[in-house]
Amino acid sequence: MTHQVPDSGQPPVDAAIASNKALWDEWAAIHAQGSWYNLDAVRAGADKLRPYEVAEIGEVAGLSLLHLQCQIGTDSVSWARRGARVTGVDISSVAIQIATDLARDVGVDAQFVVSDVMRLDEVLTGQWDIVYASRGILGWLPDLTIWAQIVSRFVAPGGFLYLTDVHPVAKTLDPSTPEVRVSQPYWHRSEPFRHAVQGSYADPSALVESSEKYLWTHSTGDLLTAIADAGLRLEFFHEFPWLDRQLPSLTQRGQREFIPPHGIELPLYFSLRARMP
Numbered sequence: 001m002t003h004q005v006p007d008s009g010q011p012p013v014d015a016a017i018a019s020n021k022a023l024w025d026e027w028a029a030i031h032a033q034g035s036w037y038n039l040d041a042v043r044a045g046a047d048k049l050r051p052y053e054v055a056e057i058g059e060v061a062g063l064s065l066l067h068l069q070c071q072i073g074t075d076s077v078s079w080a081r082r083g084a085r086v087t088g089v090d091i092s093s094v095a096i097q098i099a100t101d102l103a104r105d106v107g108v109d110a111q112f113v114v115s116d117v118m119r120l121d122e123v124l125t126g127q128w129d130i131v132y133a134s135r136g137i138l139g140w141l142p143d144l145t146i147w148a149q150i151v152s153r154f155v156a157p158g159g160f161l162y163l164t165d166v167h168p169v170a171k172t173l174d175p176s177t178p179e180v181r182v183s184q185p186y187w188h189r190s191e192p193f194r195h196a197v198q199g200s201y202a203d204p205s206a207l208v209e210s211s212e213k214y215l216w217t218h219s220t221g222d223l224l225t226a227i228a229d230a231g232l233r234l235e236f237f238h239e240f241p242w243l244d245r246q247l248p249s250l251t252q253r254g255q256r257e258f259i260p261p262h263g264i265e266l267p268l269y270f271s272l273r274a275r276m277p
Contacts, residue, residue, distance in 0.1 A: 013142050016192050016214035017116060020140060021091050023210040027200045028072055028095035036202035037074050039098075043105050047081070048074040050164075053134065056238070056271055057162050060084040066128040066154055068117050069137045073099025073110070079132070080108035087128070088112040089120060118142065120150055127156035134164045135244065136201075139171070139215040142192065144222050148230035155276040161232055164271035168220050170243050180249045180260050185217050192216050201245065224272075232274035239267035 011019070031037050042048065061083025067076045070088035072095050080086040080103065088110060090096050096112045103110040115123045118141065131154050141147050155161055174183035185193070192214035199206040227234060242257040243250060250258035260266055 011214070013192075017091075017118075017142070019210070020213055021116075023197065023208070023213050024071075024090075024092040025094040026208045026210055027202075028092050028098055030200050030206045030208070031072055031202050032098045034200075034203050034206075037072060039072070039074070039102060042074050042077060042102065047078045049078045052238075052240075053162070053164055053271060054082075056236075056273060057130065057132070060130065063129040064156075065130040065132055068120075068131065068133040068151070069140070070099060070112070071095050073102050073112065075132075075134060076110050076112070077102055077106055077108055080110040081106070084109075084130070086110040087124075089115050089117060089124070091116045118147060118150065121153055124154070126154070127159070128154055129156055129159040131155050131159070131161045133162075136166060137163075138165050138168075138218055138223070141218070142190075142216050144188075144218050144226040145229065148226035148232070152230035152232055152276065155232065157276055160235070160273050160275040161227070162271070162273050164269070166243065166245075167239060167267045167270045168218060168223070169266055170268040171217065173247060173249060175247055178248045180264055180266075186219055188216070188218050188222050220270075227272075227274045232276055235273045235275055237272045238270060240269040240271075241265065241267070243268040 032039060060079055063084050065079050065084040065086050067086060067088040070076045070090050073088055076086050076088040076099060086109065088099055093114045096114045099112045113124055131151055151161055168186060172182045172184045172186050174181040195213050195215060197208060197210055197213050198204060199208060242253060242259050244256045246258055250260060253259045
């Protein structure tokens with residue numbers, strides 16, 4: 001559970017990212033033990049990918065796939081099981097160790113690298129057929145223009161970036177009221193918003209020492225323009241009427257699908273594919 005804390009005195013970007021890294025180190029250990037990610041089920045063959053992303057990405061057997069912000073590797077392993085040669089990247093060394101152990105346990109072709117994605121070009125070289133990022137990632141990135149430029153360097157000619165995440169419109173919804181109401185910012189600010197932290201989104205009751213996290217807002221226009229400016233050609237931008245996490249104003253429709261009350265139509269999730277010419 002989190003709530004935004006108004007604060008005009010935000011830390012420099014590097015300090016905010018360091019604070020977030022400490023939180024993700026804690027969260028990774030919690031997630032490895034919890035039912036949300038359920039590593040025992042993954043080891044037994046469970047696939048954590050959503051059907052729509054599998055359909056939109058297509059066949060991956062024999063292709064190379066770079067998974068950005070891979071966390072503890074459950075999606076990375078799922079793509080590797082489908083035949084992709086996977087490289088996962090995450091800022092948390094704890095998460096990367098868990099992902100490495102998971103890939104070893106299930107015997108798939110996946111390797112993992114510790115890096116802040118905003119500095120990935122300092123530690124990684126090469127190009128991949130698919131660069132993949134999904135679910136709850138954009139808010140941790142301070143600058144989408146720089147991010148897209150870095151990402152584009154890793155997309156092989158003819159390959160593509162695939163991204164699916166919470167829609168920027170969904171991030172404006174008030175997380176504390178049963179009414180559908182906008183209370184959060186939509187337009188980008190250079191400084192992050194500080195949020196108090198209690199537990200993890202996967203386990204709100206978990207004990208964590210980190211008391212805050214820092215998130216950046218990005219509009220839909222920010223995202224699409226950054227990708228275009230980086231030389232990638234947008235092939236589609238799909239919007240979905242559901243969110244993958246609970247808010248008091250949303251009702252559950254399916255497994256990890258939450259929608260607004262009847263009569264209210266909002267884009268709450270999205271996917272896009274952008275190809276390198």
